[in-house]
Amino acid sequence: MIQQAISTELAFSQPFGRAEQQILTDAAVDFLSELVTRFTPRRNELLAERKLSQTKIDSGMLPDFISETASIKNGGWKIRGIPADLQDRRVEITGPVERKMVINALNANVNVFMADFEDSLAPSWEKVIAGQINLRDAVNGTISYSNEAGKIYQLKPNPAVLICRVRGLHLPEKHVSWRGEAIPGSLFDFALYFFHNVDTLLAKGSGPYFYLPKTQSFQEAAWWSEVFSYAEDRFDLPRGTIKATLLIETLPAVFQMDEILYHLRDHIVGLNCGRWDYIFSYIKTLKNYPERVLPDRQSVTMDQGFLDAYSRLLIKTCHRRGAFAMGGMAAFIPSKESERNSWVLNKVRADKQREADNGHDGTWIAHPGLADSVMTVFNQALGEKPNQLEVLRENDAPITAEQLLEPCKGQRTEAGMRANIRVAVQYIEAWISGNGCVPIYGLMEDAATAEISRTSIWQWIHHQKTLEDGQQVNASLFSKMLAEEMQVIQQELGDQRFCQGRFDEAARLMERITTEPELVEFLTLPGYRLLP
Template sequence: MTEQMMEQPQTLTGLKLAGHHIQGQEEVFTEGAMSLLESLCARFAGDVDALLAKRKERQVRIDKGELPDFLPETRAIRDGKWTIRGIPTDLQDRRVEITGPVDRKMIINALNADVKVFMADFEDSLAPSWEKVIQGQINLRDAVRGTIEYKAPDTGKEYRLNDNPAVLIARVRGLHLKEKHVEFNGQSIPGALFDFCFYFYHNYRQLLSKGSGPYFYIPKLESHLEARWWAKVFAFTEERFCLEPGTIKCTCLIETLPAVFEMDEILYELRSNIVALNCGRWDYIFSYIKTLKHHSDRVLPDRQQVTMDKPFLSAYSRLLIKTCHKRGALAMGGMAAFIPAKDAEANRLVLERVCKDKELEARNGHDGTWVAHPGLAQTAMAVFNQFIGDDHCNQLHITRDVDAPILASELLAPCEGERTEHGMRLNIRIALQYIEAWISGNGCVPIYGLMEDAATAEISRASIWQWIHHQKHLSNGKLVTKALLKEMLVEELANVKEEVGSERFTHGRFTQAAVLLEEITTADELVDFLTLPGYELLTKQEH
């Protein structure tokens, strides 16, 4: 090579760590793991932007008046007689699952809870700071090895795993989220590939040796083409590590309105790897608002009135069960976001509501459900034990074949209910407190007796945007306008200050959260995800 050639600028290729050094990162960024990530990015990262562009193209058509519907070009798949590859033994009984972020204490408590599965979450309940993302991978590696321990700094209490912990499933980030701290060819990589790569690489041998496997939850799919992308990622990884096809198993959340019309197709594309679909109800409600945002006849009422017995949500749950069981896949129910109350009477009411919600799911034929707190596990388990019994692991035998076909019009049915000033103010306070926590690095927050994650905050702010956009009136006659939102925001910011106390308010980021909430709620176009501008604020804080 000549001296002149050596002086020419080098083309930017390969992986680059752009984040600051985090203690323990060498344990994550090993040579083998980085080699896998580079290969995954080289083959698959470039396709993500095209998939996201297809989302936008479809949304433009819906904004112009088209309504989502089942795809005519995939009718043969929906009508075909096929099933998924199969379900591993340790995933056949999932009657209660607990979810939560990947911090050390949470992982131990969740794996020790009276549940079948713990979904360790890199997505909606985690604010993905660079430190938390890396520490989460270390924590899960230690959990898989059974060596995870935690000592509370304030009390000195020690936490360790019990002998028979729950099955572990990792939820990766959605395709829309980037990991800014790692670049490939000068571009931030998909957070989904980062999360998948490192959890798989560091844990697959240990998991398989224990009779389990590398199991994943895939969030926020909007089409079977996105499922096809994941199928290719899984197949490539299995082949690279000389694993049997179908070793990697996934559960897909059906939590977007477009995806509910492509459930058969999503199962088909992932048939080698998929074991279940899940009703991600809170994100689904948000997606209903977001997808139909320009349709004035489909504006939702107060969030608290949008319950699973509403026609459009009942149709969604029943169709998911029917579709899954026809294909041999499990149909998981949604989240009970309640937190046990300290007051005995208040707690009795909480458990009553959880019981009623879970009975509806179990009666419909769901194979299991989600809780956000270990204190609800026993109540949810009792309900599903009653319906599933000791002779079965699940309710796959409930086919719902006698049901009439569920039509697009049922899935899109308008939702009756009031829009109240109390509901609007509650939306503002919830969104305000959640955004403040998220941009401060905490994505899982107890607010007013509920464990809130990004999905519930999304509903809160998107509802108000929709009311403003369609010039809706509250039940007391007030017209919902940008000016009304700003007026209420000032008042509710003061109320939040009173609730949390001056010291917490002063040391928090509530003013920044209020600015962001106002920006995204009064914008002319609905912002896709509050976590996108939120991530900008989160990463700025790191520098």
């Protein structure tokens, strides 16, 4: 075992075992080092700019469209183009880069698998390195997995198209440092996936495709365009070889979609309605505005005005530029109880029918068991067409900033608050134990859905809101409910699972990030400190 590798620029804190030696080769580390050295300073500036923008919003300047970029918004430009194997994306499945999950997702009745290094992966060093090996083996067609019972999982012919979601700009990779600071997780994920797979993907008629999360401004999109162009030039590839789909999952970004598409026009193929993170971002961005506090999470559905406007604006903006407008995640998971399962499938079909009717080109699911139902909805909507790029929504009235910021109707209930506590604690416990994608109460929870749960309560406490029954939401009420709901969780899971888990740590973290005077921006940042 090599103790650790140090490139001219990068220091690795973990020993290099067999897994690391496969992925962190000298040539791969050299490429990563080039990207980190060249692009980290600007990334740090972009994160500082986020804080400045948020300070302005906190002070009373609500997000709005940018008047200075009128020439971009009014121009007749289009994106560079969409590769053949990305023309039909009617159903996409998402999940972490774990070996069995990768095989099952690629074999599902879907068009695309988004392999996730971000919200559904707890990025321990071991999982991040194993994820790169798993994706390399999937691209090479050699991936297989045997469970403890000896069942073997292998790829079927014609698997789904693979897209890699890298970590957001704010997330560090703490096991690799540059000039004494943790490097950006996004560059680590991008560099290694691109380096190890670009030749094989191109030889198969596909390409290096990425999902970009948590973008907040067109300047961040421009940064990614520079990263992609540098990588293409470095490996003598034509401009536009790298393709990206960018998630519009922050409130600031919804006001800059034209600009984001423009600055990534050589590489972008579409935008995606990342609805759960978008709801979380609505809470976080407007945290100082008492009139914009959200109700129970269960009430915040896509038929609410501010979310419907977001979906329709994204479709209109994308299709005008020749880019795809992807729908959001169905977080439901199938049930073994037939009555419950029928209810789940009906809810999912109705949600996906709304997206298809609006003009989305495809949508997301979190479980293979939903693939057939969702595929049927989009097959009926699309017919023989691969997508709905022709749906331009030209007759829509202009969507205003007021519509995108509209307060959301609904109740704040004790049951809703208690449910938020149970979901967030169980998710945090799973995450700090190394599992970032967790079925809880019939939903596939990832970091985004847990973020809604804890920030909603923070917002209610911060603005001294009352519940429907008149109870004042404050830190002491939350602490009382947290203690009571910990007992409920213990009863539901059983003493053995509860005592073997990290529930006390999860509860302490939940209490801290829900009651601090300043809203903690992402639970994954303090959570990451508790990961190996």
